[in-house]
Amino acid sequence: MAQLTYREAVAAAIAQEMERDETVAFIGEDVARAGGVFKATVGLFDKFGPRRVIDTPISEQAILGAAMGAAMTGMRPIAEIMFSDFLAVCWDFVANEMSKSRYMSDGQLKCPLVVRTGNGGGSRFGAQHSQSIENWAMAIPGIKVVAPSTPADVKGLLAASIRDNDPVIFFEHKSLYAVKGEVPEGEYVDTLGTAKVVREGKDATIIALALMVPRAIAAADKLMQEHGIDIEVVDLRTLVPLDMKTISKSVSKTGRLFTVEENPRLCGWGAEIVSIVVDELFWDLDGPAVRITTPHIPLPAADNLEDIAIPSVDRIYNKILEVLK
């Protein structure tokens, strides 16, 4: 095991895959010589050179289109969209092109590519550089959606995404880039579509994703210490494919479900999970399923306002306490 930051794990995964597969190349704005605006791709340019690690113009449509054209014809490109908010200017390629070409061509066209993007709030960047848009991506058939919460998961799931034969939108949380954690050394590949129980418990289940995972764990620890309430936390890790088996097993055991989502309220991923649980596990539930989300607002820049918008440890703790007491 090595101690790596979340951002170092990004570069480690890309390097691992570029070393084993010549068809993997990486494009994006400021990703090569500058090592990325979040410094998540430092060292790749020096190691692999300008043929494989390429600085592009600010042309998000060209970036995703080029990645797609290359993927269709034999490469496994990785494209970076600096902030996930910017996906809106090239959403055609996500919503209409890479997600549909295989189906429309009845399997003739393939599209093995990864779109990496900095997602989520906490940086005081305001409404156009802070969004959590993983739920937008989840709504589109034909793509896979990944959002890791730990450095180890970044390495393993990014490697798996690069090897995957479908287009994958890989959401890296900006507020997690500096977080350190144990990461397996040597070749390490995880499995898409697998959630993980990251804290075992018996009284209630929290389903969380990305930045909300450490906050859910902290809230669970506090509930245990202060009230003896024993919470199980499931890190979803992948929205598509969705690991309902792990979710169902946990909810059946605890009888209570909370989702903690950074996306704004309407049509957040938790709504889909609650809907499935209500459909399939209604009689296992001992009380209402509760969603804890960012309110349905654009995100503010001011730190005090952003902090009360995005679910915090205290908000998660208070809400669960209020519901369970």
Place this chain on the structure above:
Amino acid sequence: MATKQTLQNDDINEKKRLELYNTQYLIRVAEQRAYDLFLENLVKGTSHLSLGQEAIASGFANAMQENDKSFCTYRGHAHTLARGASVVGVLGELMQRDCGLMRGKGGSMHLTDTSKGVMGSYAIIGAHLPMAVGSAWRAQYLGHDDVATVFFGDGTTNIGAFHEALNYAVVYKLPVVFVCENNNYMEYTHIESITAVKNPAADRASAYGLESIIIDGNDADEVYRTAQKAYEKARAGEGPSLIECKTYRQSGHSRADPGAYRPKGELEHWKKNNDPITRYRERLIEFGIKQNVINDIEDNVKDLVDQATEKAKNSPVPPEDILTTNVYANGGWAWRN
């Protein structure tokens, strides 16, 4: 009356001229058939015909090598046929039958035949230009010698992806050829009335350091020669070309459009004086090709399209079990366990 002198074969030999004619004639007959089938209510959904624009598809496809890639728009029947895709597959797809190129899952606007280098037809304006750039990047990256050609209409020159793709292709010197089919109309509106420059593609070329190229898109020889030059340049590692082909769409924008916005007499003028098929037939005669050779080509094409029509009509609709196939690479659609 002085007899016209027979022209000597030039850089385009007789065999190639007959191929150029054959491709144009095939597109003409197949597109007319598509229109007739629409009137019979056998072509469902929408369709966008290339009647009057056949010389462009023929000239480029006949200049391509087998591994070259074509990226088309929703007006893509011509380019798909020109690469040698099966007529049954094309008409079958328009009729949304199981024999269609994509078994009815794509429809008229998304014709794809990767076995012939047709990497898809795309119905969001501009999207396929960056894709062609990506294919060219792959060719350059892996040392392949294929060139990507992307066909698009005059209206595409006013969307962002056009400009992003051109800049990107020039910056990285990629082997891609951008072909604007300027048929005068962006859907129902004359292109000049909504574009800052007179020649929507060629007048933008200088902004990307490219040569401004305007050709007669209704002259298959001129298209063919221009294509050859662009492919030589691309294969020599000298980067992209942008070619504006002047042409005229003889049909409506889509099947629902009678073309009422055209000035009186315009369509008749183009049909009478500047129809690519009529012009090329006359040229074949000028080059001393016998009428019976031309007749044979035309008869064979008609037979081919007739037989394809019958086959497509007799093909079943797609089976319901393909509704959920090929969403993901594992062949299925599962989004959860």
